[in-house]
Amino acid sequence: MAEYTLMNKNHPVVSFRYDRDIHAVVKVLDVHDLKYAPIALADQKGVVSRRALNDWWRRRAIPASRNQIQQLLDSLDIDSTLELAEENFGLSLSDRYWINDNRNPLRWKDINFFDNDFSDDLGMLTLGQESSGNPNLISPNSTLGGDLNKKWKIVDGKRILVKGGTGSTQQEVLNEIVATALYSRLLDKGDFVPYFLFEENGRIYSACENMLGPDEELVTAYDVISAGKKSNSMSDFDFLVESYKGLGLENVEESLSKMFTCDYILANQDRHWRNFGVIRNVETLEFTRLAPIFDNGTSLWCRAYNIAAEDSYIAKPFGPKGMSPDRQLSLFKEYGWFDGTRLEGFAQEARDILSKGNEGIQARLDIIEERIARNIGKVQVHVHDVSASRSVNLEQKRDRILQLPKQQDDISITEETR
Template sequence: MRMRKVVVLMELVRYTLMNKNTPVLSFEYDMQSHQAVRITDSRNVEAAPFGMVDRHGRVSKKELNYWWHHRAIPASRTQIKLLLENLKLESTLELAEKSFGLSLSDCYWLNDERDPKNWDVVNFFDNDFSDDLGFLTLGQDSAGSSLNAFDYGSVNFSSPNGTLGGDLLKKWKIVRGQRVLLKSGLGAFNQEPYNELAATELHRRLMEPGEFVPYWLFEDGRRVYSACANLLGPDEELIPAWDVIRGAKQPNNLSDLQFYVKRCTDVGLDGHVVMTKLAKMFAGDFVVANRDRHYRNFGIIRNVETLKVTRVAPVFDTGSCLWSDAEFLDVPADFLYMAKPFKMGGMRPEEQVKLFEGYFDWLDIEAIADYPETVRAVLGCSPNIPERRIATIVAEVKKRIDVLGHIAR
């Protein structure tokens, strides 16, 4: 039998990866498979996303596609499959393509060589953006309208929400000229937004201004969200911890934590400062039982103009805490979780905090003695969280403060 040859046609466009107005490299991109197929020119690879350049100073097609694919909304996000069906799109990468891959976490974007643009014209730090995609990714607008009533054929895709990561429903919104990130909660309790506020009150007691991102509650339609301002200035980018260590060989004599700190010192940060700031973050995570601290929601900050790493990123994204994923909180197993960094497979939260022994000179345990009552007051603002549940959470927070005090002695 004669085999029939199948010809796959590619729809190629030429993009230039930009860092603000600095061209990094040019490549051919297949609009059908949503990936780079050939790098055609490399110009300023030192301005490429951190971790993309290999030790020989080159960028591979594989690394370029790795970066690009992780720029899209994850397919695991709630309701994203339905959204793509309604928009008649096959991949969340199409959402990123429609807005030049622009983000509010860095200054990278794709310049279409058929119709080249300028950073000053396209960026979302300075220019307004549509709320259409944000409405769709969050699920409800300020009028309380449902997704079913939305006109999907008229969507304006000019928005940083096409590159917004994470599984929780969220969106960027311009509020009185400020870029504000709104995040929804899960389930009947909608506890996560209140958790962010409770965590902020703890961070105020443990940290200096600038070491954490303050959150507040924001009502939009019929639901309450957590809200925070962008942690970056217009000339800054967030480098997640995963990108700090990815691609570098870890010496056998260094633990995961030691390796991360070494990578931070390699790019110019002070190791003692890094350890102290990590100690503050993980001490706070321990008190509120943050089960979702991972290598992509902490890191360092780099200036995109000088390409110098300037500081440790402030603490952000602490909403998955206070046992918000447990329905009843009536058996010991409901309070258990594995702390993710810095051990393969995770570790007990107490073990994680003990990694920072010797770096707790800053801790005044008396300053957080009244914190459990603050948790009670914050969670009590929610009409959806039962008083019995709040009382259980408060009691557990008290226990964790006592344990932290013993570890830090």
């Protein structure tokens, strides 16, 4: 039986007893400082339960839904990806949390993967590549989430995330490049994570640099909304906006409008609650901004078995089970950032990027280009309708003000002359 302390960088959060045979927390021993805890780890009364800690810890590991996960387990002769997280102290490149062994304590500066090198052996396995017969498993890839094969890798001193695709087309790889092209036309540099093509061992992947700066962590939207309590009368969208504003964040509606409008153009099917979020400084505990847009691979109808017949999908994340893309787009009203002229030729640009793919992608190019152009047209109509509706409302408000009788000024003048 082991005893660990959950740490946020150098700050102890909570100590617990852990059974490595069943990969689970068996008892919470001591709470140190919940200010530095993962968002929503404690309940509304400030209590950290064994169940909550286990839920957080299980989400830390490579998910069982990961592509080729059984092949990974078999190759390493382990029964759970939690074993990998245990061996790497739960260290990640998405935040500064880790578990310190109370009987053999270590220091953050000596083990964290932001500053210290790590082996590529485990990353090769999590990306679906072949590794050495005796792989070095010290790596942040032990806590890398998501269903796609992927890995962290050090290139020229930078931490970059390398991702593969799925199926015969591997289209997700090129979709990230299409999304970057779209964002580069419409958004500011800090609004999105730019992806680029990365070649390794004769294969092409998409890749991006780590979005985090010094002392920063990514807090998913799921964790943000889990920390609050939504009334039955409030929609998921309104609750998200209220929660973000409650963190002191500004321009919330506009930032969300940017992400979900671009998702509409790209037909992104996978903007779930853990696929976007906010950035927090782990030392000051200040929420500084919405996270730049990332993870756009599951878009452009790449999962459609018969693309000519399959056009509709359920958009995430709003609503109990999602909603139609058109309905989700109607939630957004802030479009001061949108310049439709910058989209001229984008459907053709997307086609050109996708044409670098294999025959399976090339057979779909006509339909994809046509649907991108259609979605752009629908967005432009929506933006026009929002603008027209706002103009009408402002005019009606002005008319009502002009119709109000002058009262206060007249009374004060009369009183002063008495």
